[in-house]
C-alpha cells in the first residue's frame with residue numbers, strides 16, 4: 030500500500046483544552062486540520078509503531094469521515110491494530126472501557142461532548158492513554174508543542190475500509206477490527222450493579238424516562254434499560270443518535286433538557302428520570318418534582334455506593350473537582366475515607382484512581398464516575414441511582430431529604446455567561462487575581478470576604494502541579510464562590526461562576542436554590558463586577 034509523506038505547516042490554535050481539542054466543525058474539517066492534529070498527537074507519543082489503538086466517537090457530523098482519515102494515518106504511522114466501534118460509535122466511557130479491556134496503548138475519541146454538532150456546530154478529538162483516561166497535562170502540552178512545529182504528516186493513499194461491518198480486515202499491515210460498541214460496556218454494568226433488584230423495581234411499576242438527547246447513549250440505554258432490565262419500551266427517549274443531535278444542544282441540564290424536566294415536574298411525571306450528553310459521560314438525575322444537583326448526586330452516590338455489588342466492600346475515597354460543592358467531603362469524613370479536591374477536568378482523577386486512593390469521583394458539571402473506567406460515565410451514575418432506589422425502595426425526594434437531614438444541604442448553582450468577549454473576561458479575572466491579597470476582611474455586598482485565593486493543585490501521586498485553576502472567594506459564614514473561564518468553548522469566552530452556601534442538618538432545606546444563594550450572588554457581583562465586565566444583566570445558563 031502506498032504511504033504518503035505530505036508536507037504541511039503548523040496551524041495556529043491547536044491547543045487541547047479541558048477535554049481535548051474542540052473547534053467549530055467548519056474549522057476542524059478543513060483539509061489538513063485533522064491530519065495535522067493527529068500527526069502531532071502521534072509524534073507527541075514518540076510514535077505509535079506497533080500500537081493498538083481504540084477509535085470511536087459520538088456520531089456527530091464529520092465523525093465517520095474523520096475516522097477514515099485517522100485509519101489511513103494510523104496505517105501510515107505503523108499502528109498494528111485499530112479497534113473501532115461499529116459505525117464509528119463509542120461513548121466516551123465505553124471507549125475508556127474498551128482501551129482497558131483490550132489492553133490497548135491508547136485511544137482517539139471523536140467528540141465535542143455537550144457542544145452542539147452538525148455542520149454549524151462543534152467537533153472535537155481527544156487522546157486517552159492506556160489506563161483508559163484522558164491524557165494528562167504533560168501529554169496535552171506536548172501535543173500542542175508538536176502542532177507548532179509540524180512539517181509533515183503520514184497517510185495511506187488508499188481509502189480506509191468500511192467501519193460498518195463487524196469483524197477484522199487488513200489495511201496494509203494494520204488490522205482494522207470493528208466491534209459492537211455496546212456489548213462489553215453493558216456486561217461491565219452487569220458486573221457492577223444488582224440487575225435482579227433493578228428488574229424487580231421496574232416490575233413493581235416503577236416508572237422512568239431516560240433522555241438520550243439524540244446522542245450516543247441511545248443504543249446503550251436501550252440495550253441496558255429496556256432489554257436487560259425490562260423497563261417498558263419508550264423508557265428511552267430520543268434514543269437514535271443523529272449527526273446533529275436532532276438540532277439540539279446535547280447538554281443534560283435543566284436548560285437544554287427542559288422537556289424532560291417539565292415532564293418530571295408535572296403530576297404525570299415518572300418516578301425517576303435522567304439524561305446524558307453528546308458523548309455519554311455526563312448525567313442529569315431527576316426524581317418526581319425534583320432536580321438533583323450533580324454535586325448532591327455525587328454525595329448521595331458516595332454515601333450509598335455500598336448498596337451496589339461492585340462497591341459492597343466500601344470505597345477508598347471520594348475525589349471532586351474544586352468548583353464542585355463540598356457535600357461529598359462531608360460524606361467522606363463520615364465514612365472515614367479520603368477526600369480530594371482537584372482542578373476541573375476528568376484528567377486530574379486518573380492518578381488517584383490508578384493508585385487506589387479514590388473510588389468515586391465527580392464534577393459539578395454533571396460528571397460522575399468510579400474506578401470501573403477512567404472517564405466520567407453518565408449511564409453508570411443512572412444505574413447506581415437505580416440500584417440504590419431498588420434497594421432502599423424510597424423516592425428520590427425521600428433519599429434527598431434524608432441525606433440533607435443527616436449531612437446538611439449545600440445549596441448550589443452554577444451561572445454561565447456564554448460567548449462573552451474574551452479579552453474583557455480575561456481582564457476581569459486578571460484584575461481580580463491582582464486584588465486577591467487585599468480582599469480578606471473586606472465587605473462584599475451583603476457578605477464579607479474571609480479569604481480569597483487562586484486555586485493551585487499538586488497531584489499527590491505524581492507531584493505534577495497546575496496553577497491558576499480558578500478564583501475562590503470564601504465568605505464569612507461558610508458560603509463560597511468560584512470563578513473561572515471555560516476550557517471547552519469554541520467561540521469567545523464562557524465565564525463560569527459557581528455559587529454555594531451550606532445549610533446545617535437542622536436548617537431549612539426547602540428553599541429554591543437561586544433564592545437561597547441570593548446573598549452569595551450579590552457578594553460576587555460586588556467583588557468582581559461581572560455585569561460591567563461582560564455587559565450582561567444575567568447569566569445565559571443556570572444549573
Ligand code: VG1
Pocket residue numbers: 047048141142143144306310311350373374375392393394396514515516517518525
Ligand atoms: C467543562 C466542565 C468540566 C468537564 C469538561 C469536559 O469544562 O466544566 O467539569 O470536565 O467540561 O466535560 P470547562 O473547562 O468548559 O468548564 V465533557 O462532558 O464536555 O467532555
Ligand code: CO
Pocket residue numbers: 121142143306307308309310311
Ligand atoms: Co461529555
